[in-house]
Amino acid sequence: MSEMLKVAVLGANGRMGAAAVDAVGEAAGMELVAALGRADSLEMLRDCGAEVVVDLTVPSATEANVRFAVEHGMDVVVGTSGWDAVRLESLQALLADHPESGVLIAPNFALGSVLATHFATKAAKYFDSVEIIELHHPAKVDAPSGTALRTAELIAAARRAAGVPAAPDATETELDGARGASVEGIPVHSVRLAGLVAHQEVLFGNAGEGLKIRHDSFNLGSFMPGVLLGVRTVGTRPGLTLGLDGYLDLEG
Amino acid sequence: MSEMLKVAVLGANGRMGAAAVDAVGEAAGMELVAALGRADSLEMLRDCGAEVVVDLTVPSATEANVRFAVEHGMDVVVGTSGWDAVRLESLQALLADHPESGVLIAPNFALGSVLATHFATKAAKYFDSVEIIELHHPAKVDAPSGTALRTAELIAAARRAAGVPAAPDATETELDGARGASVEGIPVHSVRLAGLVAHQEVLFGNAGEGLKIRHDSFNLGSFMPGVLLGVRTVGTRPGLTLGLDGYLDLEG
Amino acid sequence: MSEMLKVAVLGANGRMGAAAVDAVGEAAGMELVAALGRADSLEMLRDCGAEVVVDLTVPSATEANVRFAVEHGMDVVVGTSGWDAVRLESLQALLADHPESGVLIAPNFALGSVLATHFATKAAKYFDSVEIIELHHPAKVDAPSGTALRTAELIAAARRAAGVPAAPDATETELDGARGASVEGIPVHSVRLAGLVAHQEVLFGNAGEGLKIRHDSFNLGSFMPGVLLGVRTVGTRPGLTLGLDGYLDLEG
Amino acid sequence: MSEMLKVAVLGANGRMGAAAVDAVGEAAGMELVAALGRADSLEMLRDCGAEVVVDLTVPSATEANVRFAVEHGMDVVVGTSGWDAVRLESLQALLADHPESGVLIAPNFALGSVLATHFATKAAKYFDSVEIIELHHPAKVDAPSGTALRTAELIAAARRAAGVPAAPDATETELDGARGASVEGIPVHSVRLAGLVAHQEVLFGNAGEGLKIRHDSFNLGSFMPGVLLGVRTVGTRPGLTLGLDGYLDLEG
Structure with missing residues (x-):
């Protein structure tokens, strides 16, 4: 029985997405189960059994991606911009119905x-x-x-x-x-x-x-340790977290 | 009735001590009630009604100074080095008998x-x-x-x-x-x-x-904001505090 | 017979002037022969046998000081501002009549x-x-x-x-x-x-x-090595030099 | 009739060499006429009419490369290490027989x-x-x-x-x-x-x-402006020049 965390990357053809595909592929304890581009169907996320979705797409696509993932019981790490107050409120409402799901939206993964x-x-x-x-x-x-x-x-x-x-x-x-x-x-x-x-x-x-x-x-490599930290942590942090600092141990 | 905090400086003829004398003298809400050098008697601390003692002396004198102050109900801010484990243990024992007294020993006040x-x-x-x-x-x-x-x-x-x-x-x-x-x-x-x-x-x-x-x-002036922060805070922190960071608000 | 260079400082009561008085007084090979303030007569420069005059005064006084010194065969190091094109032209004309005199005007001695x-x-x-x-x-x-x-x-x-x-x-x-x-x-x-x-x-x-x-x-001390370099060198550089870099060995 | 400077790169398969091939190919006024690796014959330099040879090979190859180029009337820019006193003396002797040739050996092209x-x-x-x-x-x-x-x-x-x-x-x-x-x-x-x-x-x-x-x-790109400056200048500097600073205008 596999202990590997199953990770999918959305926006895999962009610069950040491609770097994340490489980073996930090389990270210990993770398995890259999907690397989707603009033309691919979100249904593939379900088919491949993704547990964590990394969204590195564009502002016009990110909301639908995140909603789909949450509705299907996946956790999500989001590096795409465009999350204004209206979108965040709507996402909070969705998460209230899916209390076990975790979403991290971070403007900066370095x-x-x-x-x-x-x-x-x-x-x-x-x-x-x-x-x-x-x-x-x-x-x-x-x-x-x-x-x-x-x-x-x-x-x-x-x-x-x-x-x-x-x-x-x-x-x-x-x-x-x-x-x-x-x-x-x-x-x-x-x-x-x-x-x-x-x-x-x-x-x-x-x-x-x-x-x-x-x-x-x-270089872009500076963002990958933060993305991987997000992927590893999001499953233990139900609800919405804004900013990677929420996952860092900075107190005391 | 005065609201001024009565502060005494020990080691007032050293460079740090002289700077502290000036800083206390100019600080709002404080009154410099004694500035003692090597030859002066600690009894003067009692005579002048010091509430907080700032010890900026030498390793051979600091322990006796602090004990005298604690035994007479004063709080103490210590910038002198030489506080090894034996001295600290002995001070802890003394403070157990004076639970209302506060002592800050800080290696660095910048x-x-x-x-x-x-x-x-x-x-x-x-x-x-x-x-x-x-x-x-x-x-x-x-x-x-x-x-x-x-x-x-x-x-x-x-x-x-x-x-x-x-x-x-x-x-x-x-x-x-x-x-x-x-x-x-x-x-x-x-x-x-x-x-x-x-x-x-x-x-x-x-x-x-x-x-x-x-x-x-x-320059030495860099230490004075920390000394004054110590003087202002030590009365609210009974027991022994090691390091000025214990007085800073760095959590959360 | 003395080999010491006889140096006078004008503006000796200002911050820069006071620092120059100290620096000249401590420098090897120099003798401070005059330290003049605003109220002192320039005639004292002649009386004390000054060979080099350091002018650290104010824009309204510097031109008269320099002219006096040049007319009496002294070399001059000037750290005072206010030397516009008109003043410089006039000084050049004066130096044409005193070809053995050297004047250094430097906006910065660090x-x-x-x-x-x-x-x-x-x-x-x-x-x-x-x-x-x-x-x-x-x-x-x-x-x-x-x-x-x-x-x-x-x-x-x-x-x-x-x-x-x-x-x-x-x-x-x-x-x-x-x-x-x-x-x-x-x-x-x-x-x-x-x-x-x-x-x-x-x-x-x-x-x-x-x-x-x-x-x-x-701190002001940063200017003194440059002032002393100017004092030591100005006697070997007849005419007008603008900027301390003219005295530095930066070629090749 | 072409005004383009004909440039050949030796060591074209190394990291520096590959970067130089790109830089020469994109530089105004230059034409890349050869990009040779370890297995290629130096005779190709003659066949392609190279005017300037850039040597970015290895210590064991660089001396023979430079000698060949000089003997065939080309100028040479060398970024390979390994030029000790014996090799330099021998090269000086060769250049004495080819007074029109220029060679630049530089330990650093940034x-x-x-x-x-x-x-x-x-x-x-x-x-x-x-x-x-x-x-x-x-x-x-x-x-x-x-x-x-x-x-x-x-x-x-x-x-x-x-x-x-x-x-x-x-x-x-x-x-x-x-x-x-x-x-x-x-x-x-x-x-x-x-x-x-x-x-x-x-x-x-x-x-x-x-x-x-x-x-x-x-990154390696930092070396290319210096390599190109070397290529452009070496034809006007007969004899041996050690260090890129010999080509810079740093006097006065």
């Missing part, structure tokens, strides 16, 4: 990035000053990055909750843009440089000391 | 450094590789620094507890010392450079990604 | 900063991308810093001269300020953080590689 | 790395302290890296030539290896970390300031 954001949020209230520098390849179309925006929002919320005043800043004369974009009062600076991939620094300062938390993502 | 060590310990089990680089002024006599040794030990313990294997390392040919000192299997590299003060980087690596946590201590 | 700017200018044409991040204490009133502006201008000029095209940048959606200030096409990002002093990074990128040149100025 | 080493050598004499940290993937078998050894030797030579004393270092108690390997008196620290490729930092320090020069090599 363990290091998730840890960096968690630590930055924890540190936020202990420092007078905080700024974010994110650095990416020059083909990126948005600035700041989504990760930087989210990090800034979490830091700003933590500082508001603790009653930390605005960071000191005596700037009187500024060349337009020099002090970065302000995201809820947190300055965010976006660097675009040939040779880079995806990098972020959160800088904290008090009188006499500084703390820097930097994450570097060098 | 908030950023304490946070950095805490985060590094939390991250330790999620990465294949980890190394420490500590950088100090060239007048430092020991290498690695005490903070680096402690950080390495905490990281090593966290990895052992989680069953993380040794970091990959294919080194066959090594010029003596190139791979650093091994502290319980964690490589530690000590840089000594004119112009620097006290800095530490913990580097983590997985396939495709890296996480770096860096702390910079630029 | 050796490391001067070297960093020199190296960044040399590297500028070999990379597709370049951006500048400058980081300062939060009491600074201007952003970007003068050093960052000058570095960006020099880099931009070097790239224009070599025919390097604009750095690639696919940004379509930008939160205002995220991509920094544009200084002749070079993005400059200004960070203001408690605990910092004065720091600058120039980041270069090509496909597959990056080069970073970072300078840290931790 | 422009950023060559610039970083050049700048570090120039800066070496202006600082009290200098240390090197090199960071590589954990499959690397030697520590320190060849680049770090060479950088340290060049820095040490520059400091000796300028009479700079040893860096200050008060270390009395050292855990074995903490202070790194000593390469002609320069401490070198080797970090091995999953996720990294090839990175090097040279750290300089004076009282109050620091200078850091960091190079990151993220």
